[in-house]
Amino acid sequence: MQSCAQWLKSNLSEIPDISDKEINAAGERPSEDSYVRMEKVNSLVIHHSATATGNARVFRALHRAVNGWIDIGYHFVIGNGTLSGDGEIEPGRPIWSVGAHARGHNRGSIGICLVGNFCETSPTGKQLTSLTDLLRELLEDFHLSGSAISLHRNVPGCRTECPGDNPTIKEILDALS
């Protein structure tokens, strides 16, 4: 299995001056008291990783060691069969805590990241199935309607292409709304 340090080196053009040991340690979950409690969830935001490979551990290392955040920015990561199972749902930040994935909207939103760069490729069938299942479950748990689901680039004030322009993701949103 690729270490977090190896993954960062192959995915970033510039990495900060941190030892491999520190980068790999940043792939571990921080202590529970690192988090800020979320008051009310009102939206579910879908992202892509914009990388060909990944899993919760390497994104956690990226977000902690490079961005300097307390933890991975997302609440869930859905694998594409590269560094985790195809369609595997890994937990990121605890669902009760504020994430770091949609500027200005983190205090009331859950961030779901699909591994892949959907400006260039499409999610796998298993990723889409897992995404649909997860969204259904979260809508029910938080008593939300389908209109609570957004693509990152449709979140007001967020300037990003994320998660690409993929028709299958739109179909999911249409089916759930």
Ligand SMILES: [Zn+2]
């Ligand atoms: Zn995003």
